[in-house]
Amino acid sequence: MGLLGEPTSKVNLEQESFIYRLGRPxxxxxxxxxxxxxxxxxxKVIEVTQLQE
Structure with missing residues (x-):
């Protein structure tokens, strides 16, 4: 996670979820x-999803 820097936000569900900004393509x-x-x-990472705002 050091390569991504600090997450934009942390979502507290039953698991730890972090959101990182990737910018605009x-x-x-x-x-x-x-x-x-x-x-x-x-x-352990169980899911990685790319989202659009």
């Missing part, structure tokens, strides 16, 4: 900021 239309959601259970 190049686009011909109005770009939406992309986010990376990482979910951990027992200190």
């Amino acid at each position: 190049p686009s011909f239309f109005e770009p939406k900021e992309e986010l990376l959601l990482i979910i951990f259970i027992n200190q």
Whole structure:
């Protein structure tokens, strides 16, 4: 997680979930900021999802 820096936010569910801002990709239309959601259970990554704001 050191490569990603500090998370933008932490979501408290049954597991630890962190959201990181990835920025805006190049686009011909109005770009939406992309986010990376990482979910951990027992200190292991169980899901990584790319989201758009």
